[in-house]
Amino acid sequence: MPTDVPRYWEDYEIGKKYPLGSTSFTEQEIVEFARLYDPQNFHVDAEAARASMFGGLIASGWHVAAKLMRLFVDNYIDTRTALGSPGLDELRWLKPVRPGDTLTAWVECAAKVPSKSKPDLGVIHEHWSAINQKGELVVTVKGINMVRRKPA
Amino acid sequence: MPTDVPRYWEDYEIGKKYPLGSTSFTEQEIVEFARLYDPQNFHVDAEAARASMFGGLIASGWHVAAKLMRLFVDNYIDTRTALGSPGLDELRWLKPVRPGDTLTAWVECAAKVPSKSKPDLGVIHEHWSAINQKGELVVTVKGINMVRRKPA
Numbered sequence: 001m002p003t004d005v006p007r008y009w010e011d012y013e014i015g016k017k018y019p020l021g022s023t024s025f026t027e028q029e030i031v032e033f034a035r036l037y038d039p040q041n042f043h044v045d046a047e048a049a050r051a052s053m054f055g056g057l058i059a060s061g062w063h064v065a066a067k068l069m070r071l072f073v074d075n076y077i078d079t080r081t082a083l084g085s086p087g088l089d090e091l092r093w094l095k096p097v098r099p100g101d102t103l104t105a106w107v108e109c110a111a112k113v114p115s116k117s118k119p120d121l122g123v124i125h126e127h128w129s130a131i132n133q134k135g136e137l138v139v140t141v142k143g144i145n146m147v148r149r150k151p152a
Numbered sequence: 153m154p155t156d157v158p159r160y161w162e163d164y165e166i167g168k169k170y171p172l173g174s175t176s177f178t179e180q181e182i183v184e185f186a187r188l189y190d191p192q193n194f195h196v197d198a199e200a201a202r203a204s205m206f207g208g209l210i211a212s213g214w215h216v217a218a219k220l221m222r223l224f225v226d227n228y229i230d231t232r233t234a235l236g237s238p239g240l241d242e243l244r245w246l247k248p249v250r251p252g253d254t255l256t257a258w259v260e261c262a263a264k265v266p267s268k269s270k271p272d273l274g275v276i277h278e279h280w281s282a283i284n285q286k287g288e289l290v291v292t293v294k295g296i297n298m299v300r301r302k303p304a
Binding site for chain 2: 039040061065070082084088
């Protein structure tokens with residue numbers, strides 16, 4: 001969010017869809033991530049993956065989520081006002097992500113809740129979605145995000 | 153799960169707690185992960201992090217989840233029978249994870265559901281938990297895992 005004015009909790013609009021842009025997956029990146037964090041055959045071994053139910057290498061779901069987080073940081077939250085997240089209410093990996101795939105994502109601001117204990121921050125509930133280059137819905141996330149409120 | 157006999161869906165016991173072992177976080181690893189996937193100040197910039205609400209660098213929640221996934225692959229699922237995951241029902245980041253922290257994790261097998269459409273696989277619902285070296289509960293996850301059934 002490279003603008004002059006920080007984006008505060010008050011600036012997010014309920015029901016609005018915010019584009020997150022796109023991110024692509026190479027085979028090398030898929031394998032490197034999975035070797036560190038999720039070394040199941042269908043994420044790290046192209047030959048074993050061909051014989052698996054997926055018919056070829058697929059990205060770890062955590063890799064997919066991490067790359068969407070990068071888009072979320074670059075294009076939705078404002079690092080001057082973002083105060084972290086207490087968690088997710090749901091995450092769905094609906095379709096495999098394969099080498100060469102490009103995901104295009106957006107978030108919808110679903111709900112805003114002022115903090116009772118901390119008057120300088122508010123909570124935002126967001127629904128993330130990402131489609132692949134064929135237009136198939138690939139991932140959805142119900143996220144929660146804490147954001148600084150506009151100074152009085 | 154390096155045993156001679158594969159661990160099938162039938163072998164997981166409802167209510168049983170399976171230890172996942174431990175994983176530690178270095179500052180270098182926290183910053184490297186976050187530069188790629190979650191470049192918020194409190195994950196990548198030690199000085200800015202000291203001035204933040206967290207009082208110092210903390211690991212990206214996605215990094216914490218990915219490192220727990222590695223324990224899950226190494227110590228709970230059997231890569232000969234694991235068939236991926238449709239998603240998570242909930243994830244909570246309850247406490248920050250800082251450089252030098254060590255998390256110790258376990259999963260409880262919460263429920264098992266046979267697949268109606270695919271008789272050769274079953275679904276397992278698991279509750280993940282991780283505590284830090286002070287004994288504080290740091291992360292919980294309600295995960296879902298598809299596992300091959302024992303051949304008839």
